Amino acid sequence: MNAASITENASSKALERYYQFHSRIYDATRWSFLFGREEVLRRAARVCQPKRILEVGCGTGRNLVSLRKHFPEASITGVDLSEQMLGIAAAKMRDSKTTLLRRSYNAPVHENGEPYDLILFSYSLSMFNPGWEQAIAAAHGDLAAGGCVAVVDFSHSAFGWFSRWMGVNHVRMDAHLWPLLADHFTALLDERFRAYGGVWSYGMFLGRKLP
Numbered sequence: 088m089n090a091a092s093i094t095e096n097a098s099s100k101a102l103e104r105y106y107q108f109h110s111r112i113y114d115a116t117r118w119s120f121l122f123g124r125e126e127v128l129r130r131a132a133r134v135c136q137p138k139r140i141l142e143v144g145c146g147t148g149r150n151l152v153s154l155r156k157h158f159p160e161a162s163i164t165g166v167d168l169s170e171q172m173l174g175i176a177a178a179k180m181r182d183s184k185t186t187l188l189r190r191s192y193n194a195p196v197h198e199n200g201e202p203y204d205l206i207l208f209s210y211s212l213s214m215f216n217p218g219w220e221q222a223i224a225a226a227h228g229d230l231a232a233g234g235c236v237a238v239v240d241f242s243h244s245a246f247g248w249f250s251r252w253m254g255v256n257h258v259r260m261d262a263h264l265w266p267l268l269a270d271h272f273t274a275l276l277d278e279r280f281r282a283y284g285g286v287w288s289y290g291m292f293l294g295r296k297l298p
């Protein structure tokens with residue numbers, strides 16, 4: 088795990104502290120409300136056969152395991168700022184074609200290397216507060232021409248108490264991600280879905296970077 092390029096700010100420090108505890112209960116609890124994670128990968132696999140994949144905010148590596156099943160030959164990079172979350176991911180992903188980077192995703196990570204063919208944000212962008220605009224721009228810089236971005240995340244809620252509770256958990260629920268994603272990438276899918284009878288909505292976005 089490469090920790091050299093982590094960038095600290097007040098928000099990323101608060102998130103790191105949050106995940107020091109939540110990493111311990113993450114896999115046991117998040118299946119019950121982080122909907123659409125398998126579906127967005129299934130849909131991505133229909134339009135994209137990537138050789139190089141980046142997951143931004145990979146957390147405990149739940150999606151890295153699925154990505155490896157969908158794309159056995161691909162090289163996969165997971166980026167996250169939480170050492171605890173990455174430690175759990177590292178135990179699941181021991182193959183030589185997987186790399187984990189500990190850093191805040193506020194700039195492209197491919198540097199002088201090859202760009203990625205698929206970039207996944209799964210329930211991470213809504214926690215980039217501040218920084219979601221830079222992260223979308225960074226993904227545009229990290230993606231090869233013709234490559235795909237796949238996003239599944241919280242969108243909005245009609246219930247103020249729920250949005251406030253999500254704010255306590257570092258999640259912004261303003262439906263703010265989707266227009267900017269559509270500005271940067273050609274949308275192949277851009278939809279919202281109701282969760283728990285409409286307590287909140289989550290969204291999926293699949294887009295392509297035009298050549």
Ligand SMILES: C[S@@+](CC[C@H](N)C(=O)[O-])C[C@H]1O[C@@H](n2cnc3c(N)ncnc32)[C@H](O)[C@@H]1O
Nearest residue numbers: 144145146167168169172191192209210211214
């Ligand atoms: C809700 S978890 C999602 C984990 C995984 N993608 C999933 O679907 O289960 C959000 C993850 O994003 C990471 N994260 C939040 N802000 C980040 C940032 N600026 N740079 C990198 N990772 C970040 C957190 O540390 C956390 O592991």
